[in-house]
Amino acid sequence: MLCSIQSYAMRDTRSEIRPKLGIRLWLCGGWLFCLVLGALFAPWISPQDPLAQDLFAARLPPFWVAGSEPGFWLGTDSLGRDVLSRMLHGARLALIVAFIAGTLTCLIGSTLGIFAGYYQGWADRVISRFIDIWMAFPPVLFAILLIAVIGTGMTSIIIAIIIIDWTRFTRVVRAETMSQSVMDYIASAQVAGRGKFSTMVSEILPNLLPTIVVLLSLEMGIAVIVEAILSFVNLSISTDSPTWGGMIAEGRISIHQAWWVLVFPLIALFLTVLSFSQFGEGLKDRFDPVLR
Amino acid sequence: MLSRILFTRLLSTAVTLMGVAVIVFVIIRVVPGNPIAMMLPPGATDADIERLKAFYGFDKSILEQFIVWLANVLQGDFGNSISLRQPVSSLVLGRLPATLELSIFALLMAVLIGGGLALIGTRSRGTATEAAIDVTNGMALSIPDFLWGLFFILMFGVLLPIFHISGRISPSLNLDFSTNFYLVESLLRLRFDIFMDLIGHMFMPALALAIPLAAIIAQLLKQSLKESMNLDYVTLARTKGYSEYQVIIKEALPNAVLPTLTLVGVQFTFLIGGTVIIERLFSYEGLGNMAIDAVINRDLPLIQGIVILFAALFTVINLVVDMMYVVLNPKLRHA
Amino acid sequence: MMYEVRDLQLSLPDMVRKPLLGPAPKIDILKGISFDLPKKSVLGIVGGSGSGKSTLGRTMVRLLEPSAGHIKFDGQDVSHMGEEKLRPLRRRFQMIFQDPMSSLNPRQRIGRIIAAPLELHGWDNVAQRAIEALVMVGLPESFAKRYPHELSGGQRQRVGIARAIALQPEFILADEIVSGLDVSSQAQVLILLEDLVRELDLTLAFVSHDLSVVRRLCDQVIVMREGLIVENAPTATLFTSPQDDYTKELLAAIPLPDPDQPFN
């Protein structure tokens, strides 16, 4: 899973001719902002009840296709539930998981990484050993297994994401910390009389922040995907609650009869993951003093 | 030196695998939904439950269970699957070839696409071609294999149905193969009809797995090729009458391949991890698909077997890559 | 005496030759160094690459802990002093680093870089003092708002000097501070340092691979080779009548801008 996003370390070295325009930041930020609004106000702006079934209105096509009905803008699924309303409600779970799981994973993983990289010694050896073990697990299977064990529900999804993904932060932050630790400005802080912990916080951390912000934003996208995958294999939350992954699973089955059930959640997922992954990079390009 | 590194790495691999075994065992034994309860026929008595528990060894302490299980595993006995009622080892080994063929096919695709893009990008550095490659790479990197799979199902399953999007082989084909390495065996037996059918099924899931890795290879290899092109010894070669193409291939590439190789090793394990969901998506009868069924059915022995097999595969791949790195790097070889 | 160094030894573990089990073998970097550095004098520490001259410097400001021997700073033995006890002393001995790109935190503004150590030692008016330090090294006040990568090599090295003198130390270690600079900025930085030493009554140790740079600045020169001092002499004596063969070899190898210098 997500092998694409696993390789953070090299993103820094991206070619120097990348577009410096802020447009990327605006596009990604814009989509995420709309999504947050949609999720927040889902109960008020949804045209239909996302759970209401109507077998007489099953598999209605989206509004521009002949045979559609007003009020069901993006069509209905095989049980007659409105696709748009379900997507808006699905966005709530996706975003809550993204923000909470992303942030917690980032905090836990980065903390372990900076301690391991800066203090080294036995703490580093233990943490590195755990990373080695974690790297030997197939992450999707690991996540599915965890959910099966600790039960479905939003908290479980968040816990599962933290457990499978802390190593992503730890690995990158540890390596980056180690390369910063040998710089002379660390020696200089020591010459000035700064303590070890204080040096870590006030000298090293600011130099890690751009990397951490990019990773955090990536992780939020990954959390959205993990949630979708878990819903896809019917292991996220109660089965009739609207989730993007659940809609995709259903759309996959009825793909030849009602393509729109798959296409719209898929587009939403695509844009969200892409936006999250580019948003952090955009922030870094815009605000990192060394690049600016 | 080489043997010392090999020994250290083997030792560390063993420790890692042991860690995996412990963690899998612990996770599974704290499962709250009692697996026995799920297997019972209606109207079973308490005595039946106790008998089943004793049969599967669930009545002993966790530590005891672990030692018994580990001793069996070391003899190649992973127990019997609860849901399929067959030995785990034969079930797992029966599915492994399908997953291996898919993963290696995807890896080859990724190396060809990514390597090709990197070479083109390096030759045309500083031009619009390079910029286009960079932008495409960035997009391809951001989208995980799961979404690529769904995208291909829509594009090539519904809009332009030119590839199969379900299964490993057409059911109408009469198979009398002696191994489960269908792709390899069909080639050896010169059954090109079967070979093409297998490729037709494999192409979409493999491409979904390959695209993110191809983008990573293209990006990293291009980056290190460009850095290598600025190295003094490459510059020196350029003054000696070689053509640009010769300089890239013969001087810059061997140097640039080394960092890429390490990365491809790790990324290959991620790719194999990705087969779990991709196989599910394309109903491909491999290990991953079986693993998800096993989790849904709470088939503990089978889950353990599959996870341990994946972990063993990953650590072996990492070990091989490490060794290749040492062999290809004269500084380590002759230190 | 500012510094009294006695039989100083330092060895580091050699991770390349570390056996599978057990400790790594040690490489001896400093093999018994003794010298005195009087207050308000300028000491040159010279040697080729691998001579241990930078290690000696870093041990003097206690970035490294010696394996044996003693370092006395202003009468106090600092050789194995813990970081807590060292802290008040640290203000009194400062260091200027070789590579200013690495020694200036890339994500802090210049003003912050100079002010942070002052804040740490509980001084007031740190922003104002930082600007005064900038002016003293000949940089405009506006540089306080800049980031290190926006400066030239010579300017960055001046920031390094400003950071060191802002704490009003008694001793400064300058580690190869002009080796990355062009001849004309080299001359500017050296003259600046010379003036500061005189104005602020500093004691200075100047580590360099280049004997010719040392001559103008230093009162006393130590020539090092493979972790040992081969010659320790007042500058004038060292240049006019070197005693050790290695010193003679070093002197003879410096190409002077003079076609008549015997060189072969």
Place this chain on the structure above:
Amino acid sequence: MIAYLSIRNLSVSLSNGPEILRSISLDVDAGEVHGLVGESGAGKSIIGKSVLGILPRAMGITSGEIWLDGVNLLSLSVAQRRRRIGALAALIPQDPLTALNPSRRIGPQITRRLVGILGWSKSAAQARALELLKEVHIENPEHVMRSYPHELSGGMRQRVLIASAFAAEPKLIIADEPTTALDVTVQKQILRLVGEMQARHRTALLFVTHDLGVVSKVCDHLSVLYAGMIVEKSQMRSFFAAPSHPYSRALLAASPKYDDLSGGLVPVPQAVIDQLDGEITAFDKGSRT
């Protein structure tokens, strides 16, 4: 009679405009050593790179001629130029640590080009490499041929690079700060070696350096550069006896001299820099009209 290497009115600029070299002209004949001196950014290395056709991608030659052995290199196609340079010229690079391919043994790095490009037999190339290594005073050449670069010291590597540069009997050598990365004692040996090899093979040598001391040891002529312009071109002895341009005098004054406590370490005066900037402005105006 045209000099072996003759650069005429060579101008180089960045693709986005700024000038790197401003109409440089200089001649180097066989058996002659010409020094290029200047501070970083003066463009001294760029001249060598222009001749060898290895300019960074962002730079391009805007005008001028580079005559090598009677042929204007800039009138040739890229492939022809590359072959001609490969046959007639060679580079001794600055940093011996990075100028050898770390993953290949020394022997093949010297012989490969002789076999692959110049069509020598393998044994002839092998013999030639051994002979060259002896010529640069390497004690046991057979062993060095079988070594990897990281097994040799910096000075040894620079010797190997010098041997490799002379392998195909080039008539022009460009040495780009060949001793900057070395200790002074090693620098002395390498400078002596370069001079010796140059004299024996009667090559034209373009010697790029920032160190006037080094120039006084190896060069017959020198050009002082500032901001891509030659401010003074002179015979070596007359230069050190009496530099004519104020900038040259300032550079000489800034160079450290350990034998004369009163001299050395004088920064370039602002008046000189102003005068130079004036000359550059005047030049740019002149070239535009």
